Amino acid sequence: MNKWLRMLNSIQWKLVIIYILLILIAMQLIGVYFFRQLEQYYERSFRDTLNNQANLIQAQIQRQNDLARVLSDPRMDEDDKRKEIDKVLESLFILNKNNTLQIVDQEGIVISTTSNEKKQVGKKNIKVNKVLQGTLSTEQQIQRDSSGKRIMTVSYALKQSNGQTIGAVYIEAPMEDMYLNIREINWILIRITMAALFGTALLNILLARTITNPVKEITEQATIMAEGDFNRKVNVKSQDEIGQLGAAFNYLTRRLQEALSQNEEEKRKLESVLLNMSDGVIATDRNGRVIVTNHRAGEILDRPVKEGSQINQVLPLSQPITLPLEEERETYLELTPTDEEEPTIVKLSFTPIKRPDEETVGLITVLQDVTEEEKLERQRKEFVANVSHELRTPLTTIKSYLEALDEGGAMEDPELASRFLRVTRGEADRMTRLINDLLQLSRMDAKNTRFNKQSISLKDVLEGVADRFSVQCKQKEISFRLNVPEHLPRIYADRDQIDQVLDNLLSNAVKYTPEGRSITVSAQRRSDGFVAVSVADTGIGIPKKDLDRIFERFYRVDKARSRSMGGTGLGLSIAREIVKAHGGEIHIDSEYGKGTTVTFSLPPCEPEVVG
Known part of the structure; x- marks a missing residue:
């Protein structure tokens, strides 16, 4: 059922059905008109023929004086009249032997008939009353006989020369042969119509296919295009409107493919931009x-x-x-x-x-x-505040001691003046160190620092820094150990900068390690060829919450204690920048109350990987 519904919904079959219906309606209208005209023509021809036959019979009968005498002679009985009339009728030329001819007298009684049914003789024929009464001179009717067949009747009055009606001629003509001919013609026309419909249907199907096949192909192409395939094209077989439609659709396909390609390219660009x-x-x-x-x-x-x-x-x-x-x-x-x-x-x-x-x-x-930006902004503000504070503190101290020397009379006491000058010189040195550290960090930030990198022995560097700090460790009764393997590879670095890193780290270790504790400096070669140097102490350690910020500039865990020990808060920052400039890394591990270990790595002179 659905298949038939889909077929009926097809424009091809709609065109075929519409054309067939149009032709059928046209043929029906033509057939009805033709059949009507044909029937009227046959009836008119049949009536004219019958009238001509009746007029001929009437003329012949009226020319027979004996028949007129017999009909008008009152002295003759009916049998004699019938015999005389039969003789006259036998002498008449009857055009159609299928017709029935009756002669009736002025009372309407059938006197004679050509029909085989002689029992009608002597009976009254009421169908000629109007003619006998003079109402009509001629009467024609189409009627049905006792068997239901259609017949045509014609009645003519027989008159004497003086105009007196003495009888009538009544003719019955069967019409079935005429209608049979009409039906034969109709059947021929119907067969011609059916053949025309069949041929027209075939032509309509061919015509519809020439229209619908390209449309179907375009529909299939549109469906394939909707699924993303633009490689198929519509076959253009003609240059008519259908062919132009197919060519336009192929052009649309190309333009749409180009537009989608551009759109896809822009989409990929947008996705790439968004992704990155x-x-x-x-x-x-x-x-x-x-x-x-x-x-x-x-x-x-x-x-x-x-x-x-x-x-x-x-x-x-x-x-x-x-x-x-x-x-x-x-x-x-x-x-x-x-x-x-x-x-x-x-x-x-x-x-x-x-x-x-x-x-x-x-x-x-x-x-x-913007967390980092906010953090940097906060660090900048803290840096400015710390620099201002770090510079203001020694300046205030210097100013105070100089004022004491100038206005307080300390110059009169050589011992007091000498002590004031030592304090002033120490604060000036502290400011100098702070400014030098700031300048060094500034140059590193601006990438203006030049390193004199060369192949150096890390063992010599570590032994040198151990000699420098051994005296301080002895003074604080701190145990100092140096663990350096014999076959430590040479490193590619600036010795002065590496000395500064080690000095900063060991200075902090000595500073924050109480008496009786230990400091260990060790070095080892990693599997990636880099050399890792560790400075470990068993000092006061660093709280976990401060580890993430320990390399920030001017950041101190205990600010009061750091300042009292002379620190600037820039040592670890400078150490990190120097190590990073050499291509290494630095990190710190610490447990509060147990000690701290700072480890940094440096590249070897000839990189090698240990398996």
Whole structure:
């Protein structure tokens, strides 16, 4: 059933059915008109023939004076009249022997008949009453006989020369032969119509196929195109409108393929841009549903961003965004991860997407992780404050002692003046060290520091630094150990810079290691060929919360104690920058109250890998 319904819904069969119906209707109308005209023509021809026959009989009868005398002679009885009339009728020329001819007198009584049914003689024929009464001179009718067959009757009055009606001629002519001829003609016409319909149907199918086959091919091509295949083309077999449609569709396919290729290329570019962006991007429609996002947005928010989600649910803002957004807007979002102590600061930039008519159709949200920027800004402010404080403290001390020397009369006491001058010189030296350290860090930040790198023996470097700090360790009763293997590879480095790194590390170790504890300097070759140097002490250690910031400039765990010991807070920062400039790494491990180990790596003179 569905198959037939699909066939009927096809434009090919619709065209065929429409053409057949049109032809059928036209043939029907023509046939009805033709049949009607044919029937009228045959009836008219039959009637004219019958009238001519009746007129001929009437003329012949009226020319027979004996017949007129017999009909008008009252002295003759009926049998005699019938005999005389039969003689007259036998002498008449009857055109159609299938017709029935009756002669009736003026009373309507059948006197004679040509029919084999002689029992009609002597009976009254009421069908000639109008003619006998003079109402009509001639009467024609189409009737049905006792068997239901159609007949045509003609009645004519027989009159004397004086105009007196003395009888009538009544003729019955069967019409079945005529209608049989009409039916034969109709059947021939019907067969011709059926043959024409069949031939027309074939021609219509061929014509419809010439139209629908290209349309079907274009439909199939459109379906294939919808599935993403643009390689197939429509066969153009003619230059008519259908062929032009196929050519236009092939052109459309090429243009669409080019447009989709460009669109796909732009999409890949956009995806590549979104994928490699350091910022998160979330695009929404005008109702706030997410339609495009990148992986970075999920990383910043620490949870996946699903398409279709509402932007106000994705972003935990204290004040939800009012949609549609008409103007650009910026805000900051602070996210506190469960596994980190420091919150993440996210800068949110909202930009509405507008059509040329200024209608807002969407929203672009850019998420920037500004935690590091905020941290650097905080460090910058702290750095400026620390530098100001570090410079102000010795300057204040110098100023105070100089004022005491100038105004307090300390110059009169040589011993006191000498002590004041020593303090002033020490504070000046402290300022000099601080400024030199700051200048060194500045040059390193600007990549202006030149290193005199060459192949040096790390063992000699470590033994030299051990000699320099051995006296300080003995003074504080600190046990100092140097563990250096015999076959330690040479390193490619600037000896003065490496000496400064070791001096900074050992200075801190001696400074923060109480009496009776130990310091160990060791070196070993790693599997990647680098040489790792460790400075380990059993001093006071560093709290865990301070380890992440220990390499920051001017950062101190115990600021009061550090300043009292003469530190600038830049030693570890300088050590890290020097190690990084040599291509190495530095990290620190510490447990509060048990000690600290600082380890840094340096590249060998000829890199090698130990298996």
